[in-house]
Amino acid sequence: MTSTDDAAAPRAHPVVRLKPKAEARAIRHGFPWVYADELVTDRRTQALASGALAVLEDGERRPLGLVTVNVKSKIIARMLDRDPEAVINRDWFATRLAKALAHRARLYPQPFYRLVHAESDGLPGVVIDRFGEVAVVQPNAAWAEAALADLVAALVAVTGVATVIKNGSGRARGLEGLTEEIAVVHGNAPTAPIPVPMNGATYMADLMGGQKTGLFFDQRENHAFAARLAQGAKVLDVFSHVGGFALAALAGGAVSALAVDASAPALVLAGQGAKASGFADRFATRQGDAFEVLEALGQESARFDVVICDPPAFAPAKPALEAGLRAYERIARLAAPLVAPGGYLVLCSCSHAADLPAFRNASARGIGRGGRRGQIIHTGFAGPDHPVLPQLAESSYLKALAFRLDG
Secondary structure: OOOOOOOOOOOOOOEEEEOOOOOHHHHHOOOOEEEHHHEOOOHHHHOOOOOEEEEEEOOOOOEEEEEEEOOOOOEEEEEEEOOOOOOOOHHHHHHHHHHHHHHHHHHOOOOEEEEEEHHHHOOOOEEEEEEOOEEEEEEOOHHHHHOHHHHHHHHHHHHOOOEEEEEEOOHHHHHOOOOOEEEEEEOOOOOOOEEEEEOOEEEEEOOOOOOOOOOOHHHHHHHHHHHHHOOOOEEEEEOOOOOHHHHHHHHOOOOEEEEEEOOHHHHHHHHHHHHHHOOHHHEEEEEOOHHHHHHHHHHOOOOEEEEEEOOOOOOOOHHHHHHHHHHHHHHHHHHHHHEEEEEEEEEEEOOOOOOHHHHHHHHHHHHHHOOOOEEEEEEEOOOOOOOOOOOOHHHOOOEEEEEEEOO
């Protein structure tokens, strides 16, 4: 990676080239990836270090832009800059981060949000979530791992955060040939969970030991919609993590909320959030496998006015699609009988491999198999701090369907 000091004299980058029959039009129109079978992989390309920079050319040797190359990945090249002579240094990062920050600052009065949503914010494979004075960076691509020092320095300069945590975990890093690591790369590690205000509730985020970056900001808008359904309601929140929909529902006036999750530590954080929010007397938890708990609640003839199921990605990639859709259908089948007559069922999917029609059909089949019928009253997606790159379907992964079930 080019450092700030030698920015005035950038080195020439090697050239990689699309195969003659590869479609360059998509790249020109904004698609940010090149797959391994689309690139000429001669000995020079194979010798490039993971995360190396190169100029991408089409089959006619016309430059398309500056890319990062990883021959270990199925996504062999990622577009960094349409200018093939761009210098990827601290200033380059600062420019992209400043644009991302300006958007979030317009949306949210407090600094709790996803600051960078990978390709959608022009930083391929990079996710940054902000928790006030702390930022959590996920460098999920080899180039970002190599450039982490410049990225972190620019992040601190642009946002003023006191602490930066590297969360090097998750499936994406494995696909890039990267190892797992969680470490503080700037400042001091938090000594306690971070309180996060959202939708009238306080969530507790464990930034060093929790799932992903510690909290799921993407569901904020869907939490808010579910809270509108929850006034005066008994609420069941399955796959609740640290309180997800349950705490938002209580802030919206729910009379009670039961949070279900397989993770006991996550439920402890949910309870702490309920206490910090002033909801402890209306909040309860049940630890266990979600499918087993749903079956048990059915056997107990439990009924709730609002039931929300927000599972992990059952179909993280196309090979898992059919099994994932069967799992979503099963969730709907088990959850539907728990909804009181005229109540609401909210079903979510964060699987980008399962598009909205497929997920909607699986959910409807499950509801029918559960002996219920309903109407869709709302379709939700990730919040505006998770922008979608129109050319990249994978950047639009979250779906939330709200059904009103029959009497």
